[in-house]
Amino acid sequence: MExxxxxxxxxxxxxxxxxxxxxxxxxxxxxxxYIKDSDIVLDFGCGEALFATQLSQHCEQxxxxxxxxxxxxxxxxxxxxxxxxxxxxxxxxxxxVVLISSVSQYLTKLELKQTLxxxxxxxxxxxxxIISDVIPPKNSMIKEVIDLMGxxxxxKFLFKxxxxxxxxxxGKYYKIRKQQPLTKYNYDGFKEMMQSPDLEISLExxxxxxxxxxxxxxxxxxxx
Numbered sequence: 001m002e003x004x005x006x007x008x009x010x011x012x013x014x015x016x017x018x019x020x021x022x023x024x025x026x027x028x029x030x031x032x033x034y035i036k037d038s039d040i041v042l043d044f045g046c047g048e049a050l051f052a053t054q055l056s057q058h059c060e061q062x063x064x065x066x067x068x069x070x071x072x073x074x075x076x077x078x079x080x081x082x083x084x085x086x087x088x089x090x091x092x093x094x095x096x097v098v099l100i101s102s103v104s105q106y107l108t109k110l111e112l113k114q115t116l117x118x119x120x121x122x123x124x125x126x127x128x129x130i131i132s133d134v135i136p137p138k139n140s141m142i143k144e145v146i147d148l149m150g151x152x153x154x155x156k157f158l159f160k161x162x163x164x165x166x167x168x169x170x171g172k173y174y175k176i177r178k179q180q181p182l183t184k185y186n187y188d189g190f191k192e193m194m195q196s197p198d199l200e201i202s203l204e205x206x207x208x209x210x211x212x213x214x215x216x217x218x219x220x221x222x223x224x
Contacts, residue, residue, distance in 0.1 A: 045103035062082060096123075098129045138186075
């Protein structure tokens with residue numbers, strides 16, 4: 001059975017290159033207020049890392065990681081830059097910001113919890129993990145389609161969005177989604193899953209990215 005990692009290694013749910021660029025840029029713009037020039041940042045699930053160069057200008061060091069190995073292998077940046085592709089995020093230390101954007105839905109709850117438990121010891125004292133583009137339980141597949149149509153109309157790629165949805169419906173995406181449904185969270189359910197007295201978890205007023213019917217959670221270590 002094909003996994004989500006296999007799918008993302010070879011395919012995309014973006015309707016076009018313009019759609020992809022718009023999504024990455026929106027996430028970058030929303031992320032900027034959370035970043036300081038002195039920060040060490042990890043983009044966990046970086047995908048094609050389209051805003052890496054921009055983001056690197058707002059932080060001290062930027063590390064990129066993705067579980068889809070073929071995507072990670074394609075990333076290349078100058079050795080003199082402050083951008084580093086890592087194949088083992090567990091070796092990193094003193095991370096100030098970890099971005100996990102549009103990833104949580106493709107992991108089981110156990111996988112996400114284990115990932116967060118691995119990341120927390122790598123964080124600096126004031127570090128924060130930003131989990132964005134989280135799909136809430138109220139969002140059905142129909143709701144997601146309507147949201148995409150709204151974005152497509154606003155940014156003028158409606159025809160390409162309809163064409164992409166038709167291909168997805170009869171292709172791998174919906175087959176995998178039936179076999180491995182997307183994981184969804186509301187704020188209370190996410191807090192209950194983590195169940196840690198050492199964590200402060202907040203729900204942001206806006207989601208980082210285009211889709212404001214999704215959620216963003218922030219994890220901080222409790223200050224002693």
